[in-house]
Amino acid sequence: MTAPLTSPLPGRLAGKLRVGCIGCGRMGGAILFGLAARKIPGLTLCGCNRSPEKMEPLAALGVEAMPGIPELAAKADLLILAVKPYQVADVLAAARGHLRPGTLVLSVAAGVSLDRIAKGVGDGVAVARCMPTTTALVGKGIFAFCFAPGPHVEEWRTPLLELFGRLGLCLELPEEKFTDFSALIGAGPAYVFAMMQGLVQAGVTLGFPHAESRRMVGELFAGCAALADGGTAPLMQLRDDVCSPGGLTIAGVNVLDRAGLSGLLVDAVLAARERGREMER
Template sequence: MKTFGCIGCGNMGSAILGGLESQQDISLIGYDPSGNVPCTACDTNLELAEQADFIMLAVKPDYVESVLETIQPALTEDKVIISIAAGVSMETLSKHSGGKCPVIRCMPNTPAMVGEGIFAFCFDDPALTETQQTAVHTMFEQIGQVMVLPESKFNAFTAIAGCGPAYVLYFMEAVTEAAVSVGFNRKEATEMAINLFKGTTKLADESDHHLSLLREMVCSPAGVTIAAVNHMDRTALRGNIIDSIFKARDRGIEMSK
């Protein structure tokens, strides 16, 4: 039985611990200064690092270096650090863990809170064994989609999947406002927006058709949908969405300098 320890049990740490809870072959431990830990609590980060085989860093990026320095005495080559801190590079992780154990950089997104996340993993550390990689892959694929990426793709991944829930929710909010504007009450409008996205996502997931074909199926000749889609095209909505994602990617590049 392997032990998975989580340092920092806030939004993301607790969500990941919650997702891993049902897995039979790992025991979960956590540390958070608040004492709010959704599994067995350790008294300190060092105690957690001594006990855990996999040590997840789920603290804010500014705390990563000091946490790594605190747990360094407990690190050995058979342990693995998994950091989900946005923008913290593999180089920083290796440096502040003293090169004493392999490090993995991971970027989750908020749907991980309901077991539907997308996780990017960077397995580029040469010290990482095949067995360790497989164990991490297996653990996380049960709580979402796992993508193994070189670190150079992390800013692009973050701009799409990391920030993506905000874009989707923004679109859902717009649909809700439109529904309220045409006379639905807010509860009806919100439920309609949620079910619209839920149903369309399921359709896209389960259908063999390309996304464009599924959209064309709704656009009858001279109908109402094509009128809306034409307006979206004339106002360059698609181009603006693409450019917005580029802005997020560029901001990520700027922040990592």
């Protein structure tokens, strides 16, 4: 059974988990914001960001703005690295030496391997990777996790998945599937927003005011997601249920099929995976 979103953390973390985040931009900010909004008893949140003004909206939610990486590294039980991949080495160098044994360093940096992070933090520190989505901001994130073998990892696996379970769906994947996951799900919001934008544009073309078109299309996606999620019906059947023979919808769907929408989406994901692999090399 899923724990209520605001219930205390279970087990060894109950009443005493300090989560710190280095880099509070789009992704780090989304995770901290999502956790802060849930007001989980016993959870303390802190962060630091190169440009301090990004901490202001988070501080308003109770996230403590720390003066620098050493102070944050010394304080956090769970330290999230949410800087750009090319900044990870410098950040780890600044944190190393301040981390306590048993701390978990969780990197969300795309393409930075467990091995690289583990070498950067030194002995006695547990290491994991997470590939998140920005939808964590609204408690609808999708998170892939993998763990480096090490002495404290087993203590962290369940509580970490439980904590991030408050922000959405958590999966454990082998590290070699991370690029596939990034291409399909990490990049996913961009594909979905592109489709939404196209339909909003169609609404405006039909004469609906922009705001109204956007509101309707937003509800359409939310409703379809709920319908697809709640049932076991194949997606093709859900699609066909809307298409009356000889009707208006099938005329529109035929255009999408002729343009090869499904094939285009597959190609987009494969292109993203290829680029991800290039970036890892």
